[in-house]
Amino acid sequence: MILKGKAHKFGDDINTDYIISGKYKFKSLDFNEMSKHLFEDLDPEFYKKINPDDIIVAGKNFGCGSSREQAPLVIKYAGISLVIAKSFARIFYRNSINVGLPLLEADTDEIDNGDELEVDLFQGKIYNKTKNITILSKSTFPDIMVKILQAGGLVEYLKKEGDFKI
Amino acid sequence: MGKTIAEKIFSNHANKDVKAGDIIIAKLDALMGQDGTSPLAIKVFEELGGTRVINPEKVLLVMDHSVPPPNEGVANLHKLMREFAEKYGTQITEFGEGVCHQVFMERGLATPGSLVIGADSHTCTYGALNCFSTGVGSSELAAAMYTGKLWFKVPSTVKININGKLPKGVVSKDIILYLVGYFKADGLTYKAIEFDGETIRDLSIDGRATITNMVVEMGAKAGIMPFDEKTKEFFKNIGIVINNGIEADKDAEYESIYNFDISNLEPQVALPHTVDNVYPISQIEKIKIHEAFIGTCTNGRLEDLRYAAQILKGKKVNKNVKLIITPASKRIYMQALKEGLIETFLNAGAVVTNPGCGPCVGTHQGVPADGENVISTANRNFKGRMGNNKALIHLASPLTVAASAIKGEITDPREFLD
Numbered sequence: 001m002i003l004k005g006k007a008h009k010f011g012d013d014i015n016t017d018y019i020i021s022g023k024y025k026f027k028s029l030d031f032n033e034m035s036k037h038l039f040e041d042l043d044p045e046f047y048k049k050i051n052p053d054d055i056i057v058a059g060k061n062f063g064c065g066s067s068r069e070q071a072p073l074v075i076k077y078a079g080i081s082l083v084i085a086k087s088f089a090r091i092f093y094r095n096s097i098n099v100g101l102p103l104l105e106a107d108t109d110e111i112d113n114g115d116e117l118e119v120d121l122f123q124g125k126i127y128n129k130t131k132n133i134t135i136l137s138k139s140t141f142p143d144i145m146v147k148i149l150q151a152g153g154l155v156e157y158l159k160k161e162g163d164f165k166i
Numbered sequence: 167m168g169k170t171i172a173e174k175i176f177s178n179h180a181n182k183d184v185k186a187g188d189i190i191i192a193k194l195d196a197l198m199g200q201d202g203t204s205p206l207a208i209k210v211f212e213e214l215g216g217t218r219v220i221n222p223e224k225v226l227l228v229m230d231h232s233v234p235p236p237n238e239g240v241a242n243l244h245k246l247m248r249e250f251a252e253k254y255g256t257q258i259t260e261f262g263e264g265v266c267h268q269v270f271m272e273r274g275l276a277t278p279g280s281l282v283i284g285a286d287s288h289t290c291t292y293g294a295l296n297c298f299s300t301g302v303g304s305s306e307l308a309a310a311m312y313t314g315k316l317w318f319k320v321p322s323t324v325k326i327n328i329n330g331k332l333p334k335g336v337v338s339k340d341i342i343l344y345l346v347g348y349f350k351a352d353g354l355t356y357k358a359i360e361f362d363g364e365t366i367r368d369l370s371i372d373g374r375a376t377i378t379n380m381v382v383e384m385g386a387k388a389g390i391m392p393f394d395e396k397t398k399e400f401f402k403n404i405g406i407v408i409n410n411g412i413e414a415d416k417d418a419e420y421e422s423i424y425n426f427d428i429s430n431l432e433p434q435v436a437l438p439h440t441v442d443n444v445y446p447i448s449q450i451e452k453i454k455i456h457e458a459f460i461g462t463c464t465n466g467r468l469e470d471l472r473y474a475a476q477i478l479k480g481k482k483v484n485k486n487v488k489l490i491i492t493p494a495s496k497r498i499y500m501q502a503l504k505e506g507l508i509e510t511f512l513n514a515g516a517v518v519t520n521p522g523c524g525p526c527v528g529t530h531q532g533v534p535a536d537g538e539n540v541i542s543t544a545n546r547n548f549k550g551r552m553g554n555n556k557a558l559i560h561l562a563s564p565l566t567v568a569a570s571a572i573k574g575e576i577t578d579p580r581e582f583l584d
Contacts, residue, residue: 013351013440017548021555022202022231022527027239029205041550061352061385065548067287069206069303089385090356091287095303142189144317154305155213164191164309164317 001121003081003102005053009113010042014058015065016092018042020074022066034070035077050079055119057111058085063092072096082119084108084126097145100153105139122146168415170323171390172358175298175412179281186322186419191315195297196224196275198284200266202231202527203304205243207285208250210308218254220314225256226275228266231523236530254311264495264521267291267379267463272497274404278393278411283310287382288463288545294375295400296393296411298358301382321356321387322421323414327363330429335580337473338373339465339543339563341365342380343434345426347444355385357421360414362392365428371400372469379464380545383441433578435541436561439549447566447578454486456538457557458571460564461492461519462526465543468498470564475507477568477582483515484574490532492519516571528553541570 024037039046056075062085063071072095075083083096084104096103102121111117116129124137141149144166151157158164169177169185176184179192199207204227211219219225227247235241251258263269267288276282276292282299283289285307292299302316310316328341359381366374374391381389391397393411401408432446460466460474471493483489491511493499499521502508511518519525525532526544534540534557542552547559562570565579572582 015546015548017546017551021550023529023553027237027243029209029243041555061355064351064385065287065546067285067289067301067303068202069285069305087352087355089352090387091301091303091382094306098303098305142319144189154309155210158214158309158312163313164315166189166191166317 001102003053003055003119003121005055005081005117006051007055007057007111007113007115007117008049009111010056010058012059013061013064016063016068016071017065019063019071020068031073031077035074038074038078047078052079053081054079055117056080056083057108058083059108060086062088064089067091067095069095069099072099072101076101082121084111097148098154100149102149104137106135106137110135167419168417170358170414170418170420171360171412172298172321172323172388175279175281176318176320178279184320186320188320189317190320191317192281193315194283194310195280196282197307197310198226198228198266198270198282198286198289199307200231200286201229201233201240201243201247203285203307204247206304207307207311208246210305211311214308214312216312219256219311222255223257224275225311226270226273227251227256227258228269229259229261230265231527232529233262233522260496262496262520262522264497265463265466265523268467268494268498271295271375272404272495274401274406278397278408283307283316288379290381290386290388291375291379291463293378293388293390294371296391296397298388298390300388321358323358323360324354325360325362325420325423327423327425328361328365328428329363329425330365330427332365332428333431335565335578335583336431336433337563337565338369338376340431340434341428342377343436343444343561344431346380346383346436346442347434349384350442351383351440352385354381357386359386359389361389366391367394370469371396372467375467376464383545433563433566433580435566435576436547438547438558438560441546441561447576450576453539453560453576455541455570455575456486456488457532457534457540458487458489458567459525459532459540459542459544460567461490461494462523462544463494464545465564466492466494466498468501470543471498471502471507473564474568475510477565477572477579478514478516479510481514481572483571486574487571489514489516489571490519490525491516492525493521495521525552527551541567541576543567
């Protein structure tokens, strides 16, 4: 899976409240509407800065905090194709794969806001076109996560397989 | 090689011998969803084409994050949950029964040795009862209702022993705040934590639940307390006979073992805007307080209300402070009424709300104003958490929050204790 887009850079410990404030998630299941509030508490204009397929790049422990699946869904509905971070909080990590939002763990120090990236997801290879450098991810997905991601998410996986399979 | 508690519970639920690092499929004993996550789980369940919920009597849907509904959006989501529970025969809370984690424990759904998931990150709370419980998202709750199972990576275990006699004015909230400050927000990512030691053994189930509630603030997957007479007593009080729990083998393999002596621990405060930004109260400069909140799945239990009443009895809340007190469940609320705690709170000038999550998650019943300082017994102080990104949230124990409400500034509760 090859993904191409422009980087939006964030710091460490970006929690799910920052991704989508609790006050929105309790009201509705309309993710197109909710995605307008993505990162609103950090940057009220953020939604307007996104182009389709852009990539979120962050430091460690991205997605910490609440279990709200609205967080990866809102990122996906906003048009983001991938999140790259030094590390992810575990519930967010699972939720993202389950809703079909790809993630990659890698050293993100060499990526700046606005850099153009080309990513080979399953090879774990990030080419920073702007800086002409390649960054390799050290993490690998367990087989079951690859299958869920390839199916397009947990719903499609279970529809296809009928049950969890290892 | 021996097994940790987590390895034993996962082996029992995967029907084979498993060890840390294994990817497994495990049968689940009980499931929980709240009103911020269940509606999406219901939508996913329908997308899956679900026609029956596996063991529906072990599924509890809870309306707590916004109850009674503050707007039509929430009211409609509650209606969706009620219709789902009716159609598939799951449990659903009474109107205003309480905060999900408290109600789940009161209903006896989390038993020693069981494997529980809930669509709420603080599902780890039930580890206070010697089970393995962990938070998941809505899709996994839906998948679990659909299949009765979930896949897991068996976590490695970190053992934390806590010894020493708790000093006056220092309670279990101070222990867990200290630990979060020590390990930081991602320090125990994907680990199971086994707690033990004389301090832990001395704590009540309420006190233990405050600690397990917050293990996710260090990234942990679960926090598990030992099984003992107090665990048995808890179940006896809700009409369930439980004689055995799960112990780790003597030669269990831990990723690491930490020993803490809390004999000299001070009351702790987490400053804005991260939970791991923790300081002992003596190192904090004068901070004026505008709102104080006692409640939540962390500290809304009977013991917490008793602590608050101990400080507030015969006193008046500072005129510049809005004190909000929210019992974690109707059962706790009624016991607090019997003990005269609610009267103490009202006489002191507090607002006592119906059981629920409201102020903690910023849905209603206590949104702070711009620039206001809040001190809260909750588990999170992220910017915007309480519904206003221009407010500053500080976390502390019920004793510290009550003392601060009286003085109008962050205050060491030991000033108010003999």
